[in-house]
Amino acid sequence: MSVFDESDRPADRFDSARRTVIQHKDGGTCPQCADGTCRQQAWAIEELSQHPGGLLLLQQLELINPSTKPTEEGQPR
Numbered sequence: 001m002s003v004f005d006e007s008d009r010p011a012d013r014f015d016s017a018r019r020t021v022i023q024h025k026d027g028g029t030c031p032q033c034a035d036g037t038c039r040q041q042a043w044a045i046e047e048l049s050q051h052p053g054g055l056l057l058l059q060q061l062e063l064i065n066p067s068t069k070p071t072e073e074g075q076p077r
């Protein structure tokens with residue numbers, strides 16, 4: 001149960017997040033999955049969205065809208 005050791009190294013967190021979304025990509029699940037929601041997947045997406053490389057990956061996996069710009073806010077639509 002220690003896949004997610006607390007790590008201070010961003011690279012480790014990024015790598016963990018990357019593995020998580022890739023694991024879920026092919027309809028896969030993880031121990032945290034439950035009824036269509038997965039907090040680990042949610043964490044991974046949030047984590048990746050904070051990095052340019054992660055954003056690119058999310059777009060490639062179609063986990064986020066390609067036109068979504070997290071740094072841009074305040075736009076109604």
Ligand SMILES: [Zn+2]
Pocket residue numbers: 024029030031032033034038039040041
């Ligand atoms: Zn999961």
